[in-house]
Amino acid sequence: MRKNLNVIAAYSIMMGLIILVGIFQSWNIALSIFNLCLISAVMTMGANIQWGYAGLINFGIMGFTALGGLAAVLISVNPVQEAWSAGGTNILLSLFFIIGIVLAVRFVLNRYQKSKIRNYIIAAIIISGIIIIRLVSEPGIEAIEEVNPARTGFLGGLGLPIIFSWIAGAFFAGGLAFVIGKVALGLRADYLAIATLLISEIVIAIIKHEDWLTRGVKNVIGLKRPAPYEVNLQETEWFINLVEKFNSGKLSLISDIAERQAALNQFVIEGSSVFVKLCYSGLFLVVVIILLILTQKALYSPWGRMMRAIRDNEEAANAMGKNVVKQHLLIFVLGSAIVGIAGAMLVTQDGLFTPGSYRPLRYTFLIWVMVIVGGSGNNFGAILGGFVVWFLWIEAAPIGLYLVNLTTAGLEDTHFLKVHLIESVPYFRFLMMGIGLLLIMRYRPKGILPEKIEIK
Amino acid sequence: MDSLNAIILLLNYIFVPALAYGSQLAIGAIFVTLIYGILRFANFATGDMMSFGTMVAILFTWYFQSMGLTLGFLPTALLAIPFAILFMGLYMLVIDKFVFKYYRLNKSPPVQLAMVSIGVMFVTQAVVRIIIGPSDRRFFDGEKFLIKANEFKEMTGLNEGLAIKSTQVITIVVTIILVSTLFLFLNKTKTGKSMRAYSDNEDLALLSGIDPKKIVTITWMIAAILATIGGVLYGLDKSFKPFTYFNNMLPIFAAAIVGGIGNPFGAFLGGYVIAFSEIFLTYAYKKFFMYVLPESMEPDSLIQLLSTDYKFAVSFSILVIVLLYRPSGIFKGKIL
Numbered sequence: 001m002r003k004n005l006n007v008i009a010a011y012s013i014m015m016g017l018i019i020l021v022g023i024f025q026s027w028n029i030a031l032s033i034f035n036l037c038l039i040s041a042v043m044t045m046g047a048n049i050q051w052g053y054a055g056l057i058n059f060g061i062m063g064f065t066a067l068g069g070l071a072a073v074l075i076s077v078n079p080v081q082e083a084w085s086a087g088g089t090n091i092l093l094s095l096f097f098i099i100g101i102v103l104a105v106r107f108v109l110n111r112y113q114k115s116k117i118r119n120y121i122i123a124a125i126i127i128s129g130i131i132i133i134r135l136v137s138e139p140g141i142e143a144i145e146e147v148n149p150a151r152t153g154f155l156g157g158l159g160l161p162i163i164f165s166w167i168a169g170a171f172f173a174g175g176l177a178f179v180i181g182k183v184a185l186g187l188r189a190d191y192l193a194i195a196t197l198l199i200s201e202i203v204i205a206i207i208k209h210e211d212w213l214t215r216g217v218k219n220v221i222g223l224k225r226p227a228p229y230e231v232n233l234q235e236t237e238w239f240i241n242l243v244e245k246f247n248s249g250k251l252s253l254i255s256d257i258a259e260r261q262a263a264l265n266q267f268v269i270e271g272s273s274v275f276v277k278l279c280y281s282g283l284f285l286v287v288v289i290i291l292l293i294l295t296q297k298a299l300y301s302p303w304g305r306m307m308r309a310i311r312d313n314e315e316a317a318n319a320m321g322k323n324v325v326k327q328h329l330l331i332f333v334l335g336s337a338i339v340g341i342a343g344a345m346l347v348t349q350d351g352l353f354t355p356g357s358y359r360p361l362r363y364t365f366l367i368w369v370m371v372i373v374g375g376s377g378n379n380f381g382a383i384l385g386g387f388v389v390w391f392l393w394i395e396a397a398p399i400g401l402y403l404v405n406l407t408t409a410g411l412e413d414t415h416f417l418k419v420h421l422i423e424s425v426p427y428f429r430f431l432m433m434g435i436g437l438l439l440i441m442r443y444r445p446k447g448i449l450p451e452k453i454e455i456k
Numbered sequence: 457m458d459s460l461n462a463i464i465l466l467l468n469y470i471f472v473p474a475l476a477y478g479s480q481l482a483i484g485a486i487f488v489t490l491i492y493g494i495l496r497f498a499n500f501a502t503g504d505m506m507s508f509g510t511m512v513a514i515l516f517t518w519y520f521q522s523m524g525l526t527l528g529f530l531p532t533a534l535l536a537i538p539f540a541i542l543f544m545g546l547y548m549l550v551i552d553k554f555v556f557k558y559y560r561l562n563k564s565p566p567v568q569l570a571m572v573s574i575g576v577m578f579v580t581q582a583v584v585r586i587i588i589g590p591s592d593r594r595f596f597d598g599e600k601f602l603i604k605a606n607e608f609k610e611m612t613g614l615n616e617g618l619a620i621k622s623t624q625v626i627t628i629v630v631t632i633i634l635v636s637t638l639f640l641f642l643n644k645t646k647t648g649k650s651m652r653a654y655s656d657n658e659d660l661a662l663l664s665g666i667d668p669k670k671i672v673t674i675t676w677m678i679a680a681i682l683a684t685i686g687g688v689l690y691g692l693d694k695s696f697k698p699f700t701y702f703n704n705m706l707p708i709f710a711a712a713i714v715g716g717i718g719n720p721f722g723a724f725l726g727g728y729v730i731a732f733s734e735i736f737l738t739y740a741y742k743k744f745f746m747y748v749l750p751e752s753m754e755p756d757s758l759i760q761l762l763s764t765d766y767k768f769a770v771s772f773s774i775l776v777i778v779l780l781y782r783p784s785g786i787f788k789g790k791i792l
Contacts, residue, residue: 057567119781183780189567190498194709195779198772201706209765361581361702365500365574372571427585434578438555441572 007380007449014387021395028270031277033394038284039345040386044370045291045379046338052377052451053304054331055311057193060180062363063200064336066207066355067176068169068343070214073353075165076224077157083147084155087212090140091155094133101129144212154215162224165344166287173340174333176203181332185325197360208355220353227279233272240264243271280349287345288383291338295379307331366393369437375447384449392436393429400428457614462747464616468605474735475728476624476693479631482727483686484708486638486720487679493655493718494675495560497569501577502683503705507698508547508580509684510691511588513540514595521597529599531626533688540688545680551576552676560672577702584698593696596623623693634685635724638678642720647674655718706768707734710775716785725787730771738764 018037022030043061050056104125112118145153184195207214214220233239244251247267254260298304310317310324318324347353366389374385392399404425408418440447484506491499499505516536526532555576559569602625605617642648647670654661654671662668687701694700707730715726741759749755762770778785 057570183776187779187783189565190570191713191779191783193567193570194498194713195776198706198710198775202769202772205766205769209763365577368571368574369578421586424586424589427582427590430578430582430585434575434580434582437575437578438572441568441575442555442558445568 007384010384010449011380014384014391017391027274028277031274031281033391035277035280035284035349036394037387037390038281038288039342039349040367040370040390041288041383042284042291042342042345042386043339043367044374044382044386045288045295046335046342047367047371048335048374048376048379048382049295049338050331050335051371052382053299053307053311054328055189056185056328056332056335057189058196058332058335059193059360059364059368060196060200060203060336061339061367062358062360063196063203064173064176064339065343065346065363066200066204066358067172068165068340068345069347069353069358070207071169071172071340072162072165072223072344072347073214073220074157075160075168076162077220078159080147080152080154080156083144083152083212086143086147087140088144088155090137091144091212094137094140097129097133097136101125104129141212152215153218154212154220161226162348163226163283165348166341169340169344170337171340173343174337177333177336178329181329185328185332197364200360200364204355204358207358214353214355217356219355221351223347223351223353225351226283226348227276230269230272230276233275234268239272239275240268243268246271284345284349287341291341292379292383299379366433369433371447372437373440373447375449375451377451378447378449381447381449381451385447388448389433389436392432396429396432397425400425400432403428458747461614461616462744464614464618465744465747468616468618470732470735470739472618472620472624474732476621476627477735478728478731479627480686480690480693480727481704481708481711481731482724483631483634483682483689484704485711485715485723485727486635487682487686488708488712489715489717489720489723490675490679490682492712493720494651494671495556495569497566497573498709500570500573500705501580502708503702504577504580504584504698505544505548505679506683506687506690506704507584507696507701509540509544509680510687510696510701511584512543513537513684513688514588514593514691514696516540517595527598529622531596531598531623531692533595533692534626537684537688541681541684544684545677548676548680549673552672581698581702588698590698593691595696596692598622621693623689627689627693630685630689634681638682638720651675703768707771710771713775714778714785716787719785719787722785722787726785729786730774733774734767734770737761737770738767 018030018034021033043065046064047058047061050058105122108118108121108125112121144155147153180196180199184192184199187195208216210216211218244264244267247264251260251263251267254263306317306322307327309320310322310327314324370385370389371382372385373389374383375381401422404418404421408415408421411418444450484502487506488499488502491497491502513533513536516539517531517533520526520532520535525535527535555572556569559572599622602620602622603618605619608618609615640648642652650661650666651671651674653664654666654668658668661671690701690704708727711726711730712723713726714729715722715724717723738760742755745755745759
């Protein structure tokens with residue numbers, strides 16, 4: 001128990017902070033911070049598996065997150081029948097062509113010796129394939145995008161409950177990670193970082209501009225929910241009773257019946273959005289706990305020991321007969337799949353998919369700050385990092401405002417410096433993240449909760 | 457006549473813009489490659505350092521403009537560059553002293569330094585946004601066009617006009633001067649040679665009495681020159697927006713790696729490789745073929761290999777292909 005004291009202390013402080021936000025700001029804000037903390041925690045767990053367990057740098061987190069989000073759209077949106085009949089065949093045909101190209105390239109790779117001619121043949125196959133696909137898909141894509149462009153203009157999805165997309169998101173992201181891993185894992189650490197960063201940009205470019213698949217920058221809104229809608233809740237009998245019971249103390253103070261009814265209505269409206277957020281928190285918490293148990297088990301298993309051996313000394317591990325390349329690929333796929341789950345969870349919570357909002361600063365670098373600050377190699381640390389950093393990221397603006405007011409207290413309210421500083425309060429979060437990261441890297445390079453491996 | 461029109465068309469829409477854009481990328485790529493070669497880490501704060509330098513230049517430009525000081529037909533920003541370089545160099549040296557020095561002396565792995573540079577990236581981004589704000593700013597003044605499309609048409613009697621913006625010419629001229637001075641410095645002077653030696657083999661360089669402190673300081677100063685000038689040229693040609701500068705880091709990295717990281721000449725050419733392929737692959741060739749082919753064979757579609765939305769994706773795909781087949785870059789940089 002004693003050795004876990006710092007873990008428990010850190011988590012209690014974190015929960016205390018969130019509860020303070022609930023008391024001083026509102027429970028709505030506290031819960032939305034908590035939910036995004038949980039999603040960030042899933043992302044950091046994914047990154048931590050790759051970086052902490054195996055020492056692989058993945059700066060493509062944004063791409064995997066977006067793919068998870070795409071999965072949420074493709075699973076939950078109802079299929080657009082008209083679009084399918086307008087251009088579905090062309091799209092399916094192009095899909096077959098893509099598979100055909102991959103198979104042909106594989107065949108050439110296996111069949112012929114490494115040579116210049118082989119490279120030329122592969123290039124020829126790919127180029128001619130791309131031309132054929134463009135010729136086939138172009139009319140289809142145009143037809144699909146013309147189907148009711150203001151509301152659909154895309155193929156839609158499968159129309160399944162959105163919760164399935166969390167699994168599908170994992171598979172999407174894992175699949176992409178497999179391809180990237182095959183291509184890029186041989187690179188040295190910092191090149192891998194750059195390569196994955198750029199590949200994730202390519203993924204975002206595709207998601208942004210292939211309107212037939214994702215509606216692109218027109219966004220997909222009104223996705224299904226795994227939780228009840230506020231409006232429905234506000235009319236449900238048992239929920240109103242529940243709210244009444246919770247607030248009976250406050251309500252009994254009001255004597256006038258009409259006023260009391262108005263107050264109750266207010267409580268119901270507030271309560272409904274808190275209740276919905278609590279539903280999400282419950283779902284997310286289940287995911288986080290399941291992942292935590294699995295990753296902890298993996299960390300202490302023989303496999304986890306092997307991964308650390310590979311991380312700490314690749315050559316020695318190789319000499320001991322461990323297949324470094326295969327294990328790297330495996331862990332890259334696993335970590336990315338977890339990030340994919342987080343991406344699907346994020347879109348599920350927001351209820352909308354906005355490809356334009358995926359930016360490397362928020363979805364790659366911030367996640368990395370979380371991993372480094374929390375403690376790489378330690379799952380509890382990674383989750384804590386997600387919580388701390390996201391909490392600061394949201395609360396940086398109020399803190400910044402407070403600091404600005406404090407330091408410029410001597411100035412008049414209309415002084416240009418004060419006005420300018422108050423206007424730029426939103427950017428204090430960048431400053432905070434940067435300085436926090438630099439301080440942690442310098443004085444506590446292993447993070448708040450450092451990696452601790454006991455041999456049992 | 458038609459073929460002449462076609463050539464002018466390509467010059468106007470592909471060659472001149474690509475040359476200017478490529479020059480801007482090339483300067484950034486040399487910056488990345490120098491830091492990588494001598495200080496040995498991938499600097500993720502590249503784009504934001506460039507935006508810091510540009511910001512200082514803009515502030516000085518405004519100051520000069522308020523004093524009524526201009527360069528006539530040239531943009532005032534050129535006058536502000538030396539001051540901006542001074543501030544940029546100071547900023548870089550301060551950052552080096554408080555941040556990078558510790559890791560360099562501890563011989564930390566490059567990955568750790570790259571992570572630290574992300575912290576610097578966040579801080580620089582915050583500083584820029586707090587000082588000048590996140591919005592789009594144009595600070596170009598002076599004569600906008602060297603040759604206007606209409607004038608060119610009247611002069612030559614061709615159907616196609618050739619418009620050359622003065623910023624494009626300035627970019628290219630400044631790049632030529634800057635890069636040739638840099639290569640002269642690296643190849644001919646003693647300091648330049650010692651920098652190359654340090655980049656090649658640190659221990660051997662130290663043994664032969666090269667002062668690492670001096671090398672590091674000079675590297676940061678050169679980096680400040682490159683970052684400021686590259687940033688100002690880009691801002692003059694397009695516009696200044698902190699977010700765009702951050703994003704520009706990606707094609708700049710692509711250029712540096714394609715050219716062979718650690719190899720300044722490779723980085724220089726890499727910039728043009730990236731710029732030209734981006735514009736070549738996303739240009740709609742319909743009009744070109746209308747001039748070249750006889751009327752009966754005129755194309756219906758746009759003849760565009762990729763839509764312009766994929767401009768960035770093109771350069772990154774090139775990078776991936778290069779990494780796959782020639783991981784040390786086209787011009788043999790360090791082995792990855």
